[in-house]
Amino acid sequence: MITLNDFLIISAALFCIGLYMIVSKRNAIQILIGIELILNAAILNLVAFGKHDSLNNSGQIFALFAIVLAAATTAVALAIILNVYRRYKTIDPGKINNLRD
C-alpha cells in the first residue's frame, strides 16, 4: 500500500535533487531542469494531498494548471537564456557576475 508519506518522501527527494542542481550545475539549461524538478515535486505534493481533499480531483486540476504554467515559464526562461548567451557568449551562471559590487 502506497501511503501519503511515500509520496512526500519522493517529493522531498525530488525537491532536494532540484535544489542541488540549481546550486551546483554550471549550465543554465541544467539549472532550468532543476527548477522543473522542484516544480514537479510541488505538483506531486499537490496531487498527493488532493486525495484527502473534500472536493474530488480538485488537486489534480490544479496540477494540470501548474504544469501548463511551468511550460510557459520554461519557455520564458529559455528565451532569457538565449538572450544571455547572445550577450555573454556563455550560459555558465558562475561567469556572469555583473551583479557584484
Added chain:
Amino acid sequence: MNNTSSHTDLILITCTLAAVALPLLAALVNFCLPVKSKAAGWVSTLAILISCVLAAKVFAGVWNNPQIHVKQVWFTIGHTKVYAGILLNNLSVLMLLLVSVIALPVHIYSTAYMKHDDRYSRYFTYLSFFCFSMLGLVVIDNLVLFYAFWELVGFSSYLLIGFWFTRDKAVQANKKAFIMNRIGDIGLLSAIIILFVQYRTFDIELLFAQKGLVVQSVVNNGLWNGPVGSLPAICQYIAVAGIVLAVAAKSAQFPLHTWLPDAMEGPTSVSALIHAATMVAAGVFLLGRVYPMFTGTELSILACIGCFTAFMAATIALTQNDLKRILAYSTISQLGYMILGMGVGAYSSSLFHLATHAFFKCLLFLVAGIVIHQMQHIKEDNHLDIDPQDISLMGGFRKKLPLTFIAAVIGGLALVGLPLTSGYLSKDGILIQAFEWSDGKDAWFSIIPVMALVTSWLTAFYVARLIFKVFFGDFRLTNAYPNLKLHVTDGGWPYKLPLVFLMLCCFFPLFSFNPIAYEHAWLFSGLKLPGFVIGESSYHLIIPVVVNVFSLLVIYLAYAIYVKQIAFSFPQTGFFYRLSYNQWYFDKIYKRIFVKPVLGLGKFLYWFDKNVIDGFIHLLAAIAGCIAGATAWIDKYLVDGFLHLMASTVQSIGNFARKFQSGKVQYYLFSMLAIVLALFILKILI
C-alpha cells in the same frame, strides 16, 4: 613763576640756561660728527667759551646781590606740586663761573692733547656732556633734578675714565668708580626721600634757606619735629648719614676714596677737569647746599672724616711713584681739607679753598699731562718698555720744559700754601678756624687741627719731592738707556695758553688785594654764613708763620734728599714706608672684606643658579619628557591601537561580508539556503 622777577633777572636766567644748555648742544653736535672729525674740539671749545662768558655775566649780576629763584610746576602728583627751577645765589654762581672757567683751558688743552686719538670727537662729546651735567648740577633748585644731574656727572665721569676702554686697567677703574659712586648715590637718594617725607618739598631754597624748613625743625623726645610733620629722630640721622655718604663717594673721602687714584687711568686732561677741579668738588658743593642740616656732633664727624682723609692721603702721596697717582692723593687730601673746613664751621673758607684748589690742581694736572705726553713720545720713539708716568724715571725736565717747570712750581707753591699764592689764603683760613673751633672743646678735639697742620707739612714734602724728581737733577732714563733720542718741548700754544692762564689764577690778586689775610678775600666774605664772626685770636698770626716756616724747612729737606742727595735716603723696608706705599692697604682690605665675599657670593649664586635652579628646571623638563614619552607610547599603542583594532575589525567584517557579494546567482541562492537552514536548525534547537 616768581612774579617779582624783573627784566634783568629774566636776562640772567636766560643767560644761565644758555650757559648750561650750550655744552649739551655741543655734545649733540659732536655726537653726529664722524669719529675722527677735528671740528669736534672747536665745537666744544666754542660752546664752553660762550658758556664761560655768559657765566661771567650771570656772576657779575648775582654776586653779592639778592638771590634769584625762579621755578615752574614740573608735575603734579595728587595735590603735591613739584616745582623745578633755577636757584642763583652766591654759591651757585661761583660754581657756575668756576666750572666753566676751569673747563675752558682744559678744552683748549685737550684739542692738542687728544689730537692723535682715534676717537677724538667722542672725547669731546663726553667732555661737553660732563660740562653740561656739572653746570646743571650747580644751578638747579630741586633735589630730584639735583640727583639726576648728580648721576649724569657720575655717568660722564664713568665714560671718561674708561675712555681708553681697550686697556683692562681703565675698564677696572671706571667700574670701580661707578660702583663706589653708586654707594654714595644710595645715600643721597635715601636722604632726598626722607626730606620729602618730612617736608613735602624738593625745593632746595625752601628746605635749606636761612629760615628754611630744616632750620625750623628740632629733635626732641626721640621725634624730629618739622613745620609740616614729624618723624622719628632716627630718620634725621639716616638723612644726614646719607648725605655724608654721598659726599664721601663723590669727593673721594674716607672710606670711599679708593676710586679716585684708579680713576687716573683716564686721559690726563679729563683728570684735570673732573677728578681734580669740578666733579670731586660736587660733594663739597652738596655740603654747601645742605649745610643747615648739619649741627653739633654731625659737624664734628664731618671734621673727623675730612681730617683723617687729608692726613691719610697725604701720607700715601709721600711714597707713590706714579705722577698722576701722587696728584690724585693730593686731591683727596685737599678735599679732606674742604670737608674738615665744613666740619669746623669754616663754611666760606672751605668753599674758598674749593675755588683756589680747582685752579692750582687743574694746573698741576695739565703739567703732569705735558710731562707724561713727552715721556710717551720718548717711549714710542725709542721703543722702550717703560711706564711713562713713573717719576723715578724722570728728571731734569727743568731745562727742556721751561714753561711747564714754572707752571709746576707755581702750582706746587699754591698747593703747599706759601704766601702770595691763592692756596695760602684759603688753606690758612681753614687751619686757623680749625684751631679756633677746637679751643672751645675737649682736649681730644685738638688732635684734628694738629693733624691738619701736620698734613700741610706732608703736602709740602710730597709736592717738593714731585717737582724735584721730575724737573731737577739728570734725566734718569738716560742712565739706563744712554742712546736716547730726545725731542722734548713745551708744545704749541694749546698747551701753553691754558698753563699761563691757570698760572695767573694761582696768585692772590685774583682773590684778595691783601696777600696775607684771608678775611679780606672777596670770595670769602661773599660766602659768609649769617652770624659768622671772624675770630680775633692769636692764631691768626701764629698759624701762618708756623705753617710756612716749617713748610720751607720741609721743602729744603726734600731738596737736600732728592737734588743734593746729601741727606739720608729713606729705608724702603720699614712698616711706615710699606703702609704708605701700599696706600694703607685700603684696596687690599676692601678686596678682602667686600670684593671677595661679593664675588664669592656671586660665584655661589652662579653655582646655585646653575645647579639648583637650573637643575630643578632640568629635572622638571626631564619629568615632563618622561610623561610626554609615556603619553606618546599610550597614544601610539593603546589609543591608536584600539582605533586600529576597531578599524581592522570593521574592515575584516566588511571583507567577510563582501565575499557574499560575489555577483554569482548560485552563490546567493546557496547562501540563502544556508541561512534558512541555519534558522531552521536554530529554531529546532531552541
